[in-house]
Amino acid sequence: METRSASRSAAVSEVLDGDNYLVWSVQLRNYLMVHDLWDIVKATNEPPKSENDEAASKAWSRKNIMALHMIQISCGQRICFVISLITSAKIAWDTLEEICRIPKNVYEASNEESYVAWTNRLKTYFMDHYLWDIVEATTKPPMPEGDEIAFKAWSKKNALALYLIRESCGSNIFPFIGKINEAKKAWDTLAEKFKPVMVNIGLSQYSTFQMDIQEGNWDAANHFLSSLPEAVSAKISHRGSTALHIAIFAGHTNIVEELVMKMSEEDLKIKDKYGYTVLGCCALVGNIKMAKCIIEKCRILLRIENGDIKLIPVVVALSYNSKGIEMARYLYSETHLEDLMPEKSINGATFITRAIYAKAFDMALDLLERVPSLAIALDFTGMSPMEALARLSFAYPSGNQLIFWKQWIYDSEYHSLFTLPFKCGNWFHMFRSSWILEVID
Template identity: 45%
Template sequence: METKPVLEVLDDEDNYLEWSVRVKTYLMAQDLWDIVEATNEPPTPKNEAAFKAWRKMNAMALHVIQVSCGPDTFSDIMEITSARNAWETLAENLTGESDKKGNINGGVKIYDKLNEALKIGDWNAAKEFLKLHPNAISAKITGRDKTAVHVAAEAGHVHIVEELVELTSAENLGIKDDMGYTALAWAASNGNYRIAECLLGKNKDLIGIAVNAGPIPVVLALYNGHLELGRYLYVLTPLEILEANNGTDGASLLYTAISNKALDIALDLVRRCPDLAFARARHGGSALLALSFMRDCFPSGIRLVFWKRWIYSSIHIQSACAIEELRLTVQKLPGNGCNDKDTSASGIKHLYEMKLAHFLSNELLRCMTEVISIANHQQRVAGRVYDAILRATKEGNFEFVFEIVKADPHLVWCNVKNSRNIFSAAVHHRHAKIFSLIYGLDMKKTLVDSVDSFYQNNLLHMAGMLAPSTSLNDIPGAALQMQRELQWFKEVESIAPPKVLAYLNKEGLTPREFFTENHEDMRKDGEQWMKDTATSCTVVGALIVTIMFAAVFTVPGGNDQNNGFPIFLHKKLFMVFIVADALSLFSSSTSVLMFLGILTSRYAEEDFLESLPRKMIIGLSTLFFSIAAMMTAFSTALFLMLHEQSWIFKPVICLASIPITLFVLMQFPLLIDMAKSTYRPGIFDRKMKRWF
């Protein structure tokens, strides 16, 4: 067999692609490529005939490779006697990695120029490279096995992706990189709507190609917060894909849509495929579990000032048709990128969006509860229904808990194995609205009497546990926190049978003993807080007493030297001064006495329930009143003395009121909070009607 030299000479990595293609073609034509491509070891000299045949073909193939190399590249393989090793050496030296099968691998140096051009968006340079190397359009051009379309899509160059899509085949668009991502997967992750549209215009099957054992493109888009792109991909995703593999992809989509508040997608998907409510997502979560976390998607999870509540209540959504209408209304409202001048418009838009989210959440929950109400125990376990109820109770998601247990009241036992019910969790996490549901049940005595199997705690023991910090953060001061804890304990105690009060848990403690042990540190903190507050206020009250007492004997204008009566005795403003002075003196004295009573209190647990808060309320109220009366007396006295010099006394009165006003503003919220906590009707709704 005669071998002829190849005209293409290998100089460096710039022409390696063309050289390798031509040499490979020539070797195949001469039946020599098998020597280069072979992965098994050559025959040994013991097998003389086979060895001689292999040696001859190896020499012929090696000669072809050698004569087609330039001086520099020949020096790299001059000492090599194996054609296969020579080929791999050249591939490794000029491309950065060895090719065991004789193919041209991605991530090679010859594609560096193309890779760089695609990254910076230089289509002219990329086009010139592709003209010289047409096969590069489908090659893996980076060390991460990315094709040209991958690189352009990841960089976000829409115009380049459009050009590349025209040049490549539909099948090539489905090539995955080393992470399992197609170009569409990168576009979905980055939220590039136009690139996704372009890719799907060439190959609609890309919509169902998942990342290796991972999410499909629509899930990637929603997971990364690209809701508009997610809606576009969702419309194009066939239901067959979402229902395949026991609904894994559909459940993943549903979970991700709920978690990222694409509630319109979630609602439509549940309506189309109700069984997805029980399907598990790839990571093991379920749609119901995702919704249980979303407290702010329900009305009970928000707090609005009165004018926002009024606007919120005036927005009505009564049908599914109103959803799109409301969405269009939201889009027309100003508020995107708002500045200080249009914050009110932004606030109104936020209320519209909130109302829409609440409507969608309620509809979604209603659809799920319809499925749950007819499901068996195995389906509920698979769909993590019990976990979802427990989580919603911990989060304080009232609407979620109420709708589900209303569909099936037996679901109040969210953990049958441990005999735990939703009211145990509600008490432990201090969610009064959820606990109030117990008043709508006939079996509340049974629920209070139930004991968990691990710690042997009944419901009253749960009330004796220290509340989580998240439940106490909204309560100012350790004393009020201690008061709230006592209120919870007393409320549960009021509906507990007598035997529950004496029941011993695993630690051998009754509920009351358990409460005392867990709240000892809080009681000490509450005592210190009360003493510190009372001490500060006592100093202020005593100062006012001193000033007001002295003011009576140094009245404005002085006294008549003949009869000792004040000179301004018959002026009406003088009588105002005297009355204000007396009121300030008496109220400040009362305040000091109340605070002294706090300082000398015994600080027993029961004192924090009403005794200590009542003394603090009276003390603060009389202190504030004495400050107001003192300001009145000061202003009146100043006016009596300088009534003809208004330009002096008016600004002086204003300046003098600043420190006192600041003191009132800082302490007045405490008074309001304490009064609400002590004298409000109750933190529970005892008038709850039967709800099933």
């Protein structure tokens, strides 16, 4: 009964997001103390061995799992992911403390930073903080059942290195490593994808033009275009960016408007090296004025997929931009419903789960009411909106914030899903959804 209560009670008022560590740690520490789990987190001695005292070892293992579970569900999704390989509550706690003490300027992401500059910056920090051995390792990581002490040390350093890699690589790079939970694999994946290649001498003719766009010097850029008009649609950087891609990331709205007027609809469909259209880039940076300008000329961009995960712009806005809710609202109002249907792609389910995580419940609920079958569809991480809602409920001490979800769940339109099990095709999701009703109650 204690395990059930501890795993389903709210421990913190807000999940850990990196900026609220002090309040989060105090609240969670008090919760663990109330449930007699704090001794596991702050233990100074090694856990009892089963060969010496089997009963004591089992009791410790049970409390460790309970404490680790509460730490995990009290973290935001991105932070929880980096500690997913840690099996010790104490190591998880200590690792999160170190993560939240890292100065932000160490891992500030930039979508325009070159791969070489990024690797040099991270490598310097890794070497200074004894993390480089994790990234450059030539042997497989230790296993917990083989060498527990070595695994604990590795899992902590892996989480620290992985967090820095993920948070510093930029929103247009993150999807390539979003599902990788080992720092070395993430590092090697990025190296394989973005390692420097021979310089394309053809790009040298655009170097001044690119700089003018980057610095907001439209007069000079326009003068260049008058002598070489085809440059308006050319890929002028090693990232495969057009001048419009660069102007968007640089934040020069006036230049974006000028370039859009000069470009054809086909020009606007051009994707950069990472598979992003100019509207996908607008969704990343959250500039609504730029997006309106582009959509007025080329509405089809609303349904063109971006990146390796193939997300349409409205979903990109919620997936990789923590301040993208207003952009998402605008794009949602412009996006056709058919592009969010579950039979077409993962975009509908992903939009709802990202809206739930962003606490944009009105958009999530609106789409669910229009397409109820999305409740049990899977997003790009393999999670359904119902499961996302259940996870979010752990972060609240009261169900009041989710009261309108209860009304929707009990609505007759939603119950129609469960009268057609073979049409929905997944009994597991029906069982999980009924459990969620119990969680929200």
